[in-house]
Amino acid sequence: MSRKTACSTVFMALIIWSCGASLVVPASAQHFVQVKGSLDSVSAGRNEVFGVDTSQHVWRYHATTKSFAKIAKPLLSQVAVGGGSLNQLDEVWGLNSTGSIYRFNYTTKAFAQIPGALSKITVGIGITDNCHPYEVWGLNSSIIYRYNYCTNGFDIINGLLVQVVTSEGDVWGLNSAGSVFRLDQLDFPTPTFVQVPGDLIQIAVGVNDVWGVDGSNRLFRYDFGSGAFKILYGDVIQVAAGGDGVWLLDTTDDPYTINSATGSNLPLSGSLKSVSVGSGAGVFGINNSDEVFAFVRP
Secondary structure (H helix, E strand, O other), X not given: OOHHHHHHHHHHHHHHHHHOOOEOOOHHHOEEEXXXXXXXXXXXXXXXXXXXXXXXXXXXXXXXXXEEEEEOOOOOOEEEEEOOOOOOOOEEEEEOOXXXXXXXXXXXXXXXXXXXXXXXXXXXXXXXXXXXXXXXXXEEOOEEEEEEOOOOEEEEEEEEOOEEEEEOOEEEEEOOOOEEEEEEOOOOOOOEEEEEEEEOOXXXXXXXXXXXXXXXXXXXXXXXXXXXXXXXXXXXXXXXXXXXXXXXXXOOOOEEEEEOOOOEEEEXXXXXXXXXEOOOOOEEEEOOOOEEEEEEOO
């Protein structure tokens, strides 16, 4: 049995385990189509998709024209999009190469600088209180920061992390040793990160699930019943999750999708170096030639 066949078999087992049913959608019905442009990274939210090219120019995707348009300035090394819902727009934040922080202004259609410096930033929907209508988290030398919309500044949160991810108000992180932590939102007004059993190098949070990859390229899914991560299979280099499903890249850059909500699973043709899963804006991937692709469903 080939590795891809084996992976597909395990995907089916995953779907039966998680949803009690399976549905395989023909490859001809779902596929990636190339989008004009060249990007080094891309981030998708509910309605917005932004990308950064190798020259650190920022690009905004327009669904009507199915193309990216350049934003004049500033130059940014990373952009994070998320937090959109029926009641609020996506938040769009970015960092430049020196760590300066920027927030996109929909009125001026430009980025405005925010005081502070970070090395990483992530954005998601907030559900806890009026001061956090969005979850905006940043890291700088493992120090954890959370943006406070009441004070218009970043608060330092206890703990040390090298990765932080958020979705639907749920916040998870990894420290430099690969230990896993989850934010205890009930510990108000000073929420803290509580360690969860596991050892990962990458983590992703979806709508109702949490996924991870360890140093041996094994995929894990968090079991909320037992409070532990359970191994699924190997050969995974990236997992991404959001309202538009759960996506994987294997060690040969082949993409797969698992939709834990509908129970569908599908290996797809193509080769991608990274994938971004939105919560309504869609799924976008970039290959090793920096070509951009959007996933199309029937």
